[in-house]
Amino acid sequence: MAEFFLTLGTVLKWLGFLSGPLFLLPLLVLVRPKPIAPIASALADGLDRVSEAALKAAMAAGVLMLFAQIAVVLARYVFGLSFSWLSELVTYGFAAMFLLASAATLRDDGHVRVDILRPRLSARGRAMVELAGTYVFIFPICILIFWAAISPSFVRSWANFEASRESDGLPLLFLFRTLVPAFAALLMAQGLSQALKAALVLRGEREEDSLHRQGGVA
């Protein structure tokens, strides 16, 4: 089993390296939009769907958290019982909820902005801010989180399928720790999608208001 995940890790690593050039695609669209615009558009839509899938997982995690937490309350106040695995289920659900939903929230423009100058900017201006911000802020943050999260101790965690320190805990600590690099990867992928959409808007290849999905968080 450990062998399999080691191979999987290596495959993922090379996939990561190979996808590196993709992050230049938004800039390429800016320089020469004609031949690559359809590919860029399709890639952005595909990445949006990945975030959608992660959002669904986050929603399920939210329900899980709620049910587990009310079970914790009932067990404690009514029966005087406490189970580590149940409390850990709450924690895992809670962490998965906000870490996995982050990318889709970026897509739906749910992350709070300061609306002082923004409404006065043109659609082109907004697309420019989006593109620059993605390269200067989102990508470095995600690379830092990912780089620091994939530590030797993280690799050991997977190699041993690290379990909870509690005797009645969940044997899934390695998955819990995987949420952090997953969060970074998802956010980076959505950042790429936003950058692609911004570049397409700047070159007039896409509707000006298509930067964010309509009907997202108000």
Next chain:
Amino acid sequence: MEIEVLLAITMFLVAIGALLAGFPVALTLGGVALVFALIGIGLGAFPEPLLRAFPNRIQGAMENQVLIAVPLFVLMGVILERSKVAEDLLHIAGRLLGKMRGGLGFAVIGVGALLAASTGIVGATVITMALIALPTMLREGYDPRLASGTIAASGTLGQIIPPSIVLILLADAISNANQTASASAGVGPSVVSVGDLFAGALIPGLLLVCIYLLYVLYHALFRPETCPPVSQMDEDPVSASDMAFGLGAPLLLIITVLGSILGGIASPTEAAAVGAVGALLLAGLRLSVDQPAWSRRALVLGLLALVVVFTMAGTLDLRVNRADLTSGDMAAITVAAALCLVFFASLAIALLVLSRAGQLRPALSNASSITAMVFLILIGASLFSPYSEGSVAMTSSQTFWRQHPAGRGARW
């Protein structure tokens, strides 16, 4: 001037500029800090291990037991919003108070305070109230400035009236600061809890409500043309069952949740969970009107089961891990366990009802987004804060930033 101070001041100015440009606050804070940390490392002015320790801060947020209350309160608010509680409350209050001068204004403030005490998130409240109350108020001849001001002011009461998301985030930051402070001052450990902040914010929040009411009263008495009474009521007078369900149920939920936190009976996380499932059952009941009757009955049964279980726990000793279990205890425990099963089944039915009414997916996705938004600010700000730590000149601004994201986070 020292290089660190210079860097810190530049970073601050760049951060303000980038925020004004309108990029998401969380990513701007984190991104600016990261860029300047890299410059600082290049100049030898910033210790690299601080950067490497950054994911530990994310881990810290993931394992924080207090912060779990945030998504639970968000869920409670979002579900209540989907169950049209705000609409019901506004209609009831409008019909009760509309006949008097300034009555619609009082109704809006009262509903705003009630919603604030039940949700802890703000944006949605303002939108709901603006959609329902504003057209009526303008049609009846309210001064547009008074009408919109009343709605905006009462809609944002959620930030100060507990359970407020801001206060939970602040409690987390303040309790850390308090620990550091009491350790360095050499006094014994003292704890600042979420409950303390809730208790502290309750009276100022209610005072604020009173001031709003007085302001509308002033207008009603001395400038009656700005807030006339409703000319004709096109709806029937409020029936007792409308009152009981529309006003009583949310009130009961508020009293249960806030009471158990302020009374020290339950932790905010536990109370929030009770509030969220309470909201879920109420929403199920409200939305099951045009659905099979059995689902309605099952939901009532579930609510009853919950009440009975907690009453039993209050009067009998149902703890399982005891040496002196009698057969009577065993029977009581079995009954309680069965009731818990009934309760969980009714929760599942409530989910089903919401899903059939088309409200489950939007509610959950909304709650996930709001939670992600709040916590991304927390993550971004945690990247921002170590950079300024240790520099005296930046301490005050650091406090500002730590509070600021919470303030912005609660807008939603």
